[in-house]
Amino acid sequence: MKNLTGACIIGQSGGPTSVINASAYGAIKTALEDDRITKVLGALNGIRGVLDDNLIDMAKEDPKELELMKTTPSSALGSCRYKLSDPSKDDTDYKRILEIFKKYDVRFFFYNGGNDSMDTCNKISKYLMENGYECNVMGIPKTIDNDLFGTDHCPGFASAAKYIATSLMEIYHDARVYDIGTITCLLYTSPSPRDRQKSRMPSSACKKKKKKKK
DSSP states (O other), rough: OOOEEEEEEEEEEESSSSSSHHHHHHHHHHHHHHTTTEEEEETTOOOOOOOTTTTEGGGGSSSHHHHHGOOOOTTOOOOOOOOOOOOTTTOOOHHHHHHHHHHHEEEEEEEESHHHHHHHHHHHHHHHHTOOOOOOOEEEOOOTTEEEEEHHHTTTHHHHHHHHHHHHHHHHHTTTTTSSSSOOOOOOOOOOHHHHHHSSOOOOHHHHHHHHHO
16 A cells, blocks of 8 residues: 555445444544545445545544444445446546546545445556556455455354344244144245246236236
8 A cells, every 4th residue: 555645535335234334434433543644535325426526524523423333234325336337448437536536635545345346446446547646445345245255254244144043043943833843934036027038938928828817
């Protein structure tokens, strides 16, 4: 990491989890206490907040309120599922991001999320380097699926493991109320639009077939 001085932007992206706010709070608190960081800005709704210049000054927030993020679910700064294009094909978003970074003299960018969020960090970092703008771009893993590439245990691993263990324990106790020895649990979910498209029979044909039976 380069020893730079300037403002920082912190954003959250992807699905909210029980730990994403705790991770974001750690970054915000540390940034507010670091002399190299002149201003800490929160991007509302992830990278969309950067593109729309929708940023808030985290130093103006009540420290006690910020500390509540450690035990608060969801995404405190709001989230998005916005995937940046390949800059070689369309660099419109990247030019806008660089414009915002220069406007606030942003030298640190923290993005809190999963695999797609880390991909966003990688793309932004490469673009900034190619355009001669010095900025430390860092991804903060949050994924509850524990599937973030290159990591062993993501912050959400423990809560995911606890959920599975609790669910199995509850199923075990529910199953023991019967005196027949074993029970069979069936789970049915309606097909997604994607599954319907893969089906040999279109959904419209299925509806017609049901009406005919009546």
